[in-house]
Amino acid sequence: MNHIPIQHYLLVGAALFCIGLAVAVTKRHFIGILLGIELMLNAVNINLVAFSRHDPERLSGQLFALFVIVVAAAEVTVALAIILRVYGQFKTVDPDEVSELKK
Amino acid sequence: MEAIAFYGFAALAIASGLFILFSKNLIYAAFALFLAFLGVAALYVLAGADFLGVSQIMIYVGGVLVLLIFGIMLTQKANKSNDPSRHNRVEILIRRETWGFLLGAGFFVVLVKIIFSSDFKMTGDSMTSKSTIRTIGVELMTSHLLPFEIVAILLLVSLVGAAYLAMNRNPMP
Numbered sequence: 001m002n003h004i005p006i007q008h009y010l011l012v013g014a015a016l017f018c019i020g021l022a023v024a025v026t027k028r029h030f031i032g033i034l035l036g037i038e039l040m041l042n043a044v045n046i047n048l049v050a051f052s053r054h055d056p057e058r059l060s061g062q063l064f065a066l067f068v069i070v071v072a073a074a075e076v077t078v079a080l081a082i083i084l085r086v087y088g089q090f091k092t093v094d095p096d097e098v099s100e101l102k103k
Numbered sequence: 104m105e106a107i108a109f110y111g112f113a114a115l116a117i118a119s120g121l122f123i124l125f126s127k128n129l130i131y132a133a134f135a136l137f138l139a140f141l142g143v144a145a146l147y148v149l150a151g152a153d154f155l156g157v158s159q160i161m162i163y164v165g166g167v168l169v170l171l172i173f174g175i176m177l178t179q180k181a182n183k184s185n186d187p188s189r190h191n192r193v194e195i196l197i198r199r200e201t202w203g204f205l206l207g208a209g210f211f212v213v214l215v216k217i218i219f220s221s222d223f224k225m226t227g228d229s230m231t232s233k234s235t236i237r238t239i240g241v242e243l244m245t246s247h248l249l250p251f252e253i254v255a256i257l258l259l260v261s262l263v264g265a266a267y268l269a270m271n272r273n274p275m276p
């Protein structure tokens with residue numbers, strides 16, 4: 001087991017993180033930005049789990065990844081609630097058009 | 104065999120990520136994110152984190168992704184058309200696209216340089232093939248008890264906050 005070097009895990013994580021960053025920058029849609037952020041959080045979790053392979057007694061990396069998953073779930077619920085409120089107020093999901101605090 | 108599975112699932116995750124990046128239809132992007140999550144869960148299992156792989160599938164695919172698809176469907180544009188390529192379309196400015204690609208590619212080059220120039224020395228013994236659930240449970244209840252409780256409070260607060268924010272969306276004047 002574990003013949004794959006850790007650098008390959010880190011490369012996959014780096015690629016996913018950069019793709020998520022590009023998605024979060026380019027999409028002109030609130031939910032598109034959320035998709036990019038989810039991808040970035042997953043990429044970070046890959047790194048944590050990969051390093052946790054060499055810590056089988058305490059598994060700190062896996063526990064950290066577990067907390068990251070939970071915080072990501074909480075973040076998505078609150079972000080979607082805010083997006084629905086913004087959509088009800090402004091009738092748009094384009095972040096460039098939502099520039100006022102009060103209409 | 105393990106190497107084939109690793110590279111296959113890594114390619115699946117990265118290809119799904121690229122599809123999300125280039126897709127103009129947001130529903131397709133959300134379903135590609137489903138494939139990316141599955142690929143990442145398989146990578147967790149291959150790295151010996153079986154509990155995390157299962158939680159990844161249950162939380163992300165079962166919860167977060169369904170929530171995201173609900174959000175996409177609830178924020179449809181008002182003007183409907185019958186052209187299937189027009190639904191959920193995301194217009195991207197050329198300037199922003201260029202900056203996004205430059206940012207992503209540049210950061211990727213920096214990260215690859217760092218990864219290849221670093222020299223990791225692993226001191227701990229590598230993981231044996233037994234399940235990690237017991238270790239995670241014991242650690243959560245002993246040394247990580249405070250973060251565990253804080254996360255529980257955070258989930259409760261976010262649940263109440265999301266319900267409060269999302270209710271009464273169109274108040275009657």
